[in-house]
Amino acid sequence: MSKKVITREEWERKLKDVKIRKEDMNKLVMNFLVTEGYVDAAEKFRIESGTEPDVDLATITDRMAVKQALQSGNVEDAIEKVNDLNPTILDTNPQLYFHLQQQRLIELIRSGKVEEALEFAQEELAPRGEENQSFLEELEKTVALLAFEDVKNCPYGELLDTSQRLKTASELNAAILTSQSHDKDPKLPSLLKMLIWAQNQLDEKAAYPKINNLTTAAVDDPAV
Amino acid sequence: MPSSAVTNRPEEVTARLGVGGGAAQGEALLKALREVKNQIIGNKTKKLLYLQLGAVPKIVSVLAASVASSLGGAGLEDAPVIVQAAAAIGSFACGVEDGVRAVLDAGAVPHLISILSHHDDKVVDAGARSLKMIFQSKMAPKYDVLQDKNLNFILSLLDSDNENVTELAACIIAHSCETNEEQKALCDAGVLQRLVSLLGGSSNQKDACLECIKAVVKDNSEVSSRFSCIGNGKALKALSDLIQDRYPYTRLLSCKCLIAIGHASPSYVEELQIKTKLVLVLAELLEEPGRVGDEAPFSLKKLIADNEELHKQALSINVIEKLCNFLHMSSIQSRRLQGILLALSELCSKLEKCRCQLLSPQVYSLNLEVRVLDLVIDSLEHDCAEVRAAACICIRNITRSLKDRLQNLSAGSLSNEAVVIRLVQLLYDPSSSIQLVALGALCNIIVICASRKSVLIRCGGVSQLVRLSTSMDSTLRLKSLSVLRNFLFLANTTDKECILKELSLHTLVSLLNDAEHSIQEQALALVNNLIDGCSSVEHIFTEKCYSLILDAVTRQLKQASSLGVCIQGMFVLSNIAAWSDFDKDSVTDYLIAYDDNHKPSLAIKFLQSNDKSLRLASLWCLLNLTNPSSAGSSRRVTKLQTAGIIFQLKSMLNDPCSDCKLRLRMVLEQCTEFETSQP
Numbered sequence: 001m002s003k004k005v006i007t008r009e010e011w012e013r014k015l016k017d018v019k020i021r022k023e024d025m026n027k028l029v030m031n032f033l034v035t036e037g038y039v040d041a042a043e044k045f046r047i048e049s050g051t052e053p054d055v056d057l058a059t060i061t062d063r064m065a066v067k068q069a070l071q072s073g074n075v076e077d078a079i080e081k082v083n084d085l086n087p088t089i090l091d092t093n094p095q096l097y098f099h100l101q102q103q104r105l106i107e108l109i110r111s112g113k114v115e116e117a118l119e120f121a122q123e124e125l126a127p128r129g130e131e132n133q134s135f136l137e138e139l140e141k142t143v144a145l146l147a148f149e150d151v152k153n154c155p156y157g158e159l160l161d162t163s164q165r166l167k168t169a170s171e172l173n174a175a176i177l178t179s180q181s182h183d184k185d186p187k188l189p190s191l192l193k194m195l196i197w198a199q200n201q202l203d204e205k206a207a208y209p210k211i212n213n214l215t216t217a218a219v220d221d222p223a224v
Numbered sequence: 225m226p227s228s229a230v231t232n233r234p235e236e237v238t239a240r241l242g243v244g245g246g247a248a249q250g251e252a253l254l255k256a257l258r259e260v261k262n263q264i265i266g267n268k269t270k271k272l273l274y275l276q277l278g279a280v281p282k283i284v285s286v287l288a289a290s291v292a293s294s295l296g297g298a299g300l301e302d303a304p305v306i307v308q309a310a311a312a313i314g315s316f317a318c319g320v321e322d323g324v325r326a327v328l329d330a331g332a333v334p335h336l337i338s339i340l341s342h343h344d345d346k347v348v349d350a351g352a353r354s355l356k357m358i359f360q361s362k363m364a365p366k367y368d369v370l371q372d373k374n375l376n377f378i379l380s381l382l383d384s385d386n387e388n389v390t391e392l393a394a395c396i397i398a399h400s401c402e403t404n405e406e407q408k409a410l411c412d413a414g415v416l417q418r419l420v421s422l423l424g425g426s427s428n429q430k431d432a433c434l435e436c437i438k439a440v441v442k443d444n445s446e447v448s449s450r451f452s453c454i455g456n457g458k459a460l461k462a463l464s465d466l467i468q469d470r471y472p473y474t475r476l477l478s479c480k481c482l483i484a485i486g487h488a489s490p491s492y493v494e495e496l497q498i499k500t501k502l503v504l505v506l507a508e509l510l511e512e513p514g515r516v517g518d519e520a521p522f523s524l525k526k527l528i529a530d531n532e533e534l535h536k537q538a539l540s541i542n543v544i545e546k547l548c549n550f551l552h553m554s555s556i557q558s559r560r561l562q563g564i565l566l567a568l569s570e571l572c573s574k575l576e577k578c579r580c581q582l583l584s585p586q587v588y589s590l591n592l593e594v595r596v597l598d599l600v601i602d603s604l605e606h607d608c609a610e611v612r613a614a615a616c617i618c619i620r621n622i623t624r625s626l627k628d629r630l631q632n633l634s635a636g637s638l639s640n641e642a643v644v645i646r647l648v649q650l651l652y653d654p655s656s657s658i659q660l661v662a663l664g665a666l667c668n669i670i671v672i673c674a675s676r677k678s679v680l681i682r683c684g685g686v687s688q689l690v691r692l693s694t695s696m697d698s699t700l701r702l703k704s705l706s707v708l709r710n711f712l713f714l715a716n717t718t719d720k721e722c723i724l725k726e727l728s729l730h731t732l733v734s735l736l737n738d739a740e741h742s743i744q745e746q747a748l749a750l751v752n753n754l755i756d757g758c759s760s761v762e763h764i765f766t767e768k769c770y771s772l773i774l775d776a777v778t779r780q781l782k783q784a785s786s787l788g789v790c791i792q793g794m795f796v797l798s799n800i801a802a803w804s805d806f807d808k809d810s811v812t813d814y815l816i817a818y819d820d821n822h823k824p825s826l827a828i829k830f831l832q833s834n835d836k837s838l839r840l841a842s843l844w845c846l847l848n849l850t851n852p853s854s855a856g857s858s859r860r861v862t863k864l865q866t867a868g869i870i871f872q873l874k875s876m877l878n879d880p881c882s883d884c885k886l887r888l889r890m891v892l893e894q895c896t897e898f899e900t901s902q903p
Contacts (some may be wrong), residue, residue, distance in 0.1 A: 083265050087311040088353050090266040091318040097266035127269035178256075181387075181426030 005222055006208040010110045026051040028188055035186040038171060055182060063176050070169040071162075075104040082172065089179050096175050098135050100126050103168045104144050106159055109145050117146060230818065234273050241282040243289045253286065257308035265315045275322055283309050286331040291335050294342070306339060307350040314354025317361060324361040333358065333365075340381065340389060352388035359392070359399045367400040375413050376532065382418045389428050390422055390853040394429075394436035401439050404447075410440050411447045420459045421578060429473055434466070434477035438484050448488035460485075467505050472516045476509055476523065483527050500525055500537050507543050510550075521547065521563030522850045525570045532574050544571060544581055551599040558608040565603060565614035568596075579625050597622060597643075604646040609655055616650060623668035643669065643678050648685040656697055663692070663703035668797035671710045681722055690726045698740050705735060705746040712753035720754055722765060729769050736776035737867055741785040748777065748792035761807065774800070778814050781826055787835055794830060794841035801848035807854040808849050812860045814844070816867035827869050835879035843887040846873075850894040861898040870895055 006014075017155045030051045033042040039060045042053055062085050069078035079100055080088055100196055101124050108117035112191075121143050129139045141156045148154035158164070174184035192214060207222040231570060241835050248256050260279060264271045274280075278697040287309040294302040313332050316323035327333075336358075339351040361869040369375050373604040381393035397415065401407055410416070419433045419440075441448045452460050463485075479502055486499070504525065509520040524543070528534040538544075547564050550556055571578045600622070603615035647669070650662035666685075680686060689711075691777035692704035694800050712723060724732075735747040751773060754764055761770045781793040801811045815827040824832075830842040848868070864870055873892055879885045 079265075080262055083262055083311070086353070087261065087265055087315060087350075088318070088357065091315055091357075094266065124267075127267070131268050179428075181428045 003204075004206040006206055008209050008219070008221060010160065011219070023051070026193070030054075030187040032188045034060060035177065037067050039064050055180075059180065063173065066176065067169050067173055070103070070172060071165055073107045073110070073165060075100055075107060078172065081178065086178065086179050089175050093175050094132060095135075096171055098132070098138075099168050099171060101125055101128060102138065103165065105142055106145070107166065109151060111161055114146065121146070197223045228511070230261070234263070234270070234277055234279075234845070235447055237263075237278040238274065238279045238282065241279060241286065242355060243282075243285045247282070252303055254308060257283065257305065257312060261308055261312040263314060264312065268320060271320050271323055275316070275320070275326055280313070280316055280323075280326040280332075281330040283312050284327070284335070286330045287313065287335050291338055295338075303342075303344045303347050306342075306347050310336060310339065310350035310354045311346075312355040314350075317354070317357045321361075321363065324363045327358060328363065328365070330511065340392075345386065348386055348590060349388050352386065352392040356388070356392045356395050359395045361658075364399060366402070367396050369397070369406050370399055370409055373387070375409065379413060379415070382415065382422070387426060390425075391429055391432040394419065394422075394432040398436045398439040400494075402533065404444050407440050407442075407444045407447045411450055416440060416447075416459070417453055417454055420454060420462055423462050423466070427469075429475060430466070430469075430474055431852065434463075434474065435482055437463075438477070438481045441481070441488060442484045443488055445489045448485045448570075449491075451485060466499075467501065472509055472512045475505055476516050479506055480523050483523060487526070496533065499527065499531075499534055503534060503537050503543070504541060507538070507541055507546060510543075510546050513874055518557060518560040518563060521560070521567040525563070525567045528570055530573075533573055535575050535578070538571060539575065539578060544568070544578060548582075548596045548599075550899075551596060551603075558606070558611055560611045561603065561606070562608070562614045565600065565611065565618045568600070569614065569618040569621045572618065572624070576625060579622050582622055583625075601643050601646060604643075604650060609653070609658060611652060612653070613655070613658045613661050616647070616658065616665050619647070619752065620661065620665035620668055621666065644676050644679045644685065645683050648680065648683050648688060651685070651688045651692065656700060659692065660699060660703055663700070663707055666707045667703070667710055670707060671713055677711060677715070677719055681719075686711075686722065686726050690728075693727075693735065696730060698738075698743065700742050701735070702740065705743060705750065709746055709750040709753055712750060714756075715753070717763070724754070724764070729772060733772055734771070734774050736780060741789050744780055744785065745788040745792050748780070748789065751777065752792060752795050753798060755796070758799075758803075760803050761800075774810070781814075782830075787833075787838060790830060790833075791835075791838050791841050794838065794845055798841060798848055800818055801845050802851075805854055808844065808854060808860060809856060811845065812849055812863055815849075816863060816869065825867055825869075826845040827864075827867070828872055831869070831872050831876065836879075836884055839876075839879065839881065839884050840887065843891060844885060846891045847887055849892070850891060852894055852897060857894075858898045861895050864895070 023184060026045075026049045030042060030049075030053050031043060033045060034053050034055055034057075037060055039057060042060065043057060045051065048056075060079070066078050066081045066085065069075075069081060079090065090100070105117060105120055106123060108120055125139055125143070129136045142159060145154065145156055151157060152160060168171055177184040195197065195211070195214075202208060203210075209219040211217055211223055212220050237256050237259050237782050239246065239253065241260070245252065260274060260283070264274060287306060290302040290305045290309065290869055294306065312377075313327055313336070317327045333355070336351045336355050339347050340355075342348050342351070367374060367378070369378065378393050381389050381396075384390055384393075393742050397410060401410060416437065419437050422433045423430055425433075425498050437451070443452050454460075460482075463478050467475050467482070469475050469478065482498070482502060503524070506524040511517060512520065523539070528538055548569055550560065550564050568582070572582065582600075584595070597619070600615050600618050603611055604614055604619075606615070644666070645663045647666050650658055651666075653659055653662070666680075670680060686708075689704045689707055692700050693708065695701050695704070708723060708727070712720060715723075727813060732747065732751070735743060736751070738744050738747065753810070755761075758764050761767070765773065777793055780789055781797075784790050797811050797814070800807050816825045818825040823829075827842060827846070830838050833839055833842075846864070849860050850864070861870075870892075873888060873895075876884075876888055879888060
């Protein structure tokens, strides 16, 4: 059974018929900015578009301060800030707390403070492993970094990437959002996922102009 | 005073805490408090360390002093100190039992309660959060809601604008509301209405309110009905809407609420429609990660308990497949595994279709043909006691099948032995509740299939069963005796001899004379199975054995402690009455004997029973006694005649039970034969 073919002209005609409200798009953008914690951008966007954020921008400021501290490698500061914001968060999220302690160790190793790092690993991380066996594997990986001269190129070197900081920062951000009864995920990525899913479904039935590049949203001609 | 660098070692920090003496003040005190707080949050080891150093009473004294000074209008400086102290106290109470105890002992609660009405929101938040931590612990004191003053206080908290405070109120109520009286008091005070209106708030508030509602309505039919009437059913509708909430945990909590209401006052949540929806929602929640997926099977089990219609619904939406898929996972959390096994047990408790599904081989990943039953059998060896117990219950329910299904269990000889061996291992489990469930499962399995019986003997199962039959715990005695009874059902002579040897005459007789009549009944049934199929006493007992046993049997018949005992006893006599003339004579003598003029003989008494099974058993006995092919039957008929038995029989010609009527006619026919041949 051959698939139905939809030409570019047909496709664009169909797309034209779909009406999307500007307010909805603005809300999506605002939701993204707010969830990810971009306060200044959210404030500017509010002024320009007149879209009201669904949370008080002041609460975002606190959250942003935490995220920034973590992203600049200042884990202790981030912990103090989140404890000021809501002391129950780290008490009720053992995995998050472990990751923060882990990040502290990574930062100590990065700045070459080997002695301090060893002491910290012994005093702070080892007990985490004792309290909860599921942390042991990650703990071992992190502590293993101490055994290498050239840390950046050793087996677990990726732990030193900034991407690791971002990962932890994201986890922390999500926990704060949950404690404030907000969605921890912005809606925009879900919509993109749905787009990809819908295209995959349609692939089985038709050949049509497809978006293969999400960043440009360029539409490729249907494969015949 | 020598200046020393301020360090953050716990001992040093603790030394700076407190009121007066060597303690720090002002800014330094605030710093010390913050330091403790930041060190202990998330860190169990540090919490324990500070506990040992006696930090808690010091912090509470700081809190008390600051609160007093704050109330006296002393100043805004107190607020930060109160916030830090409260936060530290709350953290001590989180996840560490000793911490909760220390916090309670130091008298923190009244101070924390007093700051709930502070003008500074941050202070209120701190107090509310800490109190919530405390009241989430089982060790926290119950708040006496029966006292008006307390009830009013809780209501004022529920009316607050601050979500931390309303969540706290919900938490306190859920923790403190246990008795029906307390639930009613809360209901009367309008707590439920307020909670329902709070369901429109943020998701954390929703969840707290749902847990609270459930605690107030649970097991209380009056309160549950009143809940269903709130807003003419609007409250119920609100709950029903929440089972479609975007957050899985909220969906789970609202399901639990509806299930609790449905159980307490069936008429309101009776509609199959809502219950079917609940089955669907819970079936989906089974696949959620974390605590939602762990708890969902327990709620599912509660929902469908004893409801065959709902079992069928669950079956039709492939709940069994969903549950079984988890059994294949190599690492599954114990709690979830326990829940899944219990849910499967519930589904197998009534429907044959479910049991078949679990018994037949199914193909899973890696094209391995595995039976779910085998996975359940594996769980019998799990580290966690609750999982082992749940696996037992599951096997017990799966094996409730018809005997021919049980034959299918032999397919796969490995599991044949494995299941018996593992169940016997559980007979040694330190927990008696696990022993009981293992016995239940063995009871079903052992009935048929000679190979399983031999496994039981070989692995020492019989010895352990006999040991348990002399346990102090009467339920263990009863259940182990049931297994032995089932073992002896249609057993061959070798097996019978084995049991007798292990059991010993002494034990058997003492079981026949047991204080509990349910145990007497099982012992009699066991004797029945022993003598069943024998044509004379020598086949199974020595003469000494036999007379002791017969004595015990007849004694119990005379005492007639329960209907079951009488029926089983009569079966024993019926069996014996099929033996030799001598045996028949002894039985006849027992039946017609009476102590004095007022008490009727056993035969008369039983024939006059309201219970048809007892009448029938007696008739069978008489049938055997008056069997024409036996030489002494004629003189026995005369004896029966003299004792008024024949007269009694004739008066029963219109017995409502057709089986009885039939045997009755047969007995009378046999007796009349002898009467007419009287010279």
